[in-house]
Amino acid sequence: MRSYAKSIELYERTRKSLAGGVSSNVRYAATPVPLFFERGEGARLYDVDGNVHIDYVLGNGPAILGHAPKPVIDAVAATLSLGQVYAAQHPRETVLAERLCRLLPGIEVVRFASSGTEAVLMAFRLARAFTGRTKILKFEGHYHGWSDQAYISARPPLNEAGPANAPVPVAGSPGMPPSVLDDTVVAGWNDLDLLAQAFERHKGEIAGVIMEPVMVNGGPTEPRPGYLEGARDLCRANGALFICDEVITGFRAGLRGAQGRYGVTADLTIYAKAVAAGFPLAMVGGRRDVMDTLLDKGVMHGGTYNGNVQSMAAALAALDVLEADDGAVYRDLEARGTRLMQGLDAICRKHKVPARVQGLPAIFQVFFTDGPAPSNYRDAVACDRDRALAFHCALQEEGIRTNQQAKWFLSTAHDDAIVDETLAAADRAMAAIA
Ligand SMILES: Cc1ncc(COP(=O)(O)O)c(C=O)c1O
Structure with a gap:
């Protein structure tokens, strides 16, 4: 023993x-x-x-x-004497943003954050500001961080979760305001009929649909053939943004994440975890017109540690390894x-x-x-x-x-x-x- x-x-x-x-x-x-x-x-x-x-x-x-x-540790070590956070821009951010936009499907512009949880919140805010709608549709068993807005039906006890074809949103923690449940629609994943029915029940209300493109947190499960395409098309038909949470699948399902693997592109994507090989870095990226609401509509996004020197250096060094020889x-x-x-x-x-x-x-x-x-x-x-x-x-x-x-x-x-x-x-x- x-x-x-x-x-x-x-x-x-x-x-x-x-x-x-x-x-x-x-x-x-x-x-x-x-x-x-x-x-x-x-x-x-x-x-x-x-x-x-x-x-x-x-x-x-x-x-x-x-x-x-070693390549990542050496690159980070080389920055340690340069400082950590400037509350200003530095060239490593430019280079990393350019590389990510070149590499990743559907990413025209990015914004850096420090954790997946906060990057998800930013995606929700962008979707709401862009569409002028309030509700976010998420799927049972999908985890998008521990925030009040996202930690809903991530691992719901089935005796509280309602019927499989129309689950009720279940708060994941004491201390979450009940009002967040009103802004959340929960559907069963991997079934286009269930998604279509949810859109029907909430016509004109859904700002964005967020999913792990491969359900990992609820138990690693691939999307059925055609499911991601179908979900994207239903989003388009209903005026909602299709949001892929690639916090786990990014740089893990393949160099270009699950979207590269399955050939489907989201309107907004969240990456974190593997993008900086273990240093704290997250990002939201996607369609330029959606990301532009940061400027056009004054959508607020902040974060003291966003774009910090060491995380940028780590991500650049990790990309050198991950991108080598395509x-x-x-x-x-x-x-x-x-x-x-x-x-x-x-x-x-x-x-x-x-x-x-x-x-x-x-x-x-x-x-x-x-x-x-x-x-x-x-x-x-x-x-x-x-x-x-x-x-x-x-x-x-x-x-x-x-x-x-x-x-x-x-x-x-x-x-x-x-x-x-x-x-x-x-x-x-x-x-x-x-
Ligand atoms: C799919 C997914 N989204 C979001 C998050 C939240 O990321 P973080 O723990 O960096 O806040 C996680 C964390 O495990 C995750 O697996």
Whole structure:
């Protein structure tokens, strides 16, 4: 048995001064306590008890190049003596904005922010200002940050969520004003009829439709063929903006995100996480006429840390790696992730554990179910979560770190040898829970 004695001791101490012992509620979910790490390098994390973990959490997505990637760290280090925040412009912002506009589908103009949560709020404000409407339509099981306006029906208990064909918005936290629910329409994802019906029920009211183009937070699930195109067309027909939240899928579903992968372009897109390989950077970008409401209509967007020197440097250095040879690293990522998914699938079958390994090669989950492949949030939550937790715990004992839903993020640092090591460990972990 691995020992976590030092983590447990530090957690008890930390709880006395840091609320709940963590800086984000998501981090409560760890076994036996939120673990304390000393350092990360490549695909591995090293905890305070001396345990080594092959990390498939990767900061919940950002560390696309693994931990402490040298080109990024060197580029950031080279800026440390130049200052951090100027409350003014600097040339790295120009260069990064130009590169992103050149690279990403549908991005004519960008604005930088520091977290996905705030970038989502900006997209909502732009959509409302541009259309003159108030309501935002979002999908059950899709997470767009923890703000009052967005943390609605992200993981709703089904006994509160209403019927599948017309879900009711469910506030995700105490302390959220009930009025935010009036401005939010919730629909089931991956079903164009449900979206069309929601538009019908709220004719002329919906400013924007936001979605994770691949549902990741509710359980990694690809859009059905034609779904993204259909959703975009329904938005157009109803005068609403189509907003893609690529905070996770950006620079992970491929060099050009999910929109590049599936060939569908949104009116507005939010990127964060992998865009700066782990440094705090988010952005909203999209159609020039929509982004221009910042100037034309005086839409307010601020943020002290926006465009800070180190995040710009990190993103530029990350892009150098990610863009090289038109995204060659993604071809490797795709191949290794596919091998990992297929290997895990074979392990489940070998141990006669009914499961489906689903998602994209760089972000997937082992769903424990003997039913059909999940296609939306309600399917995903019907899978056996106790078994997923048991698998997560057994993996941790074998030195493999996933999140508690047994969700896996992959980085370019997970090479073939690490994939082999992981599959051998996963085989033992599955035997332990079978
Ligand atoms: C799809 C999606 N959107 C928005 C966010 C919020 O981003 P942040 O945690 O940077 O505020 C997240 C965070 O996990 C996310 O997964």
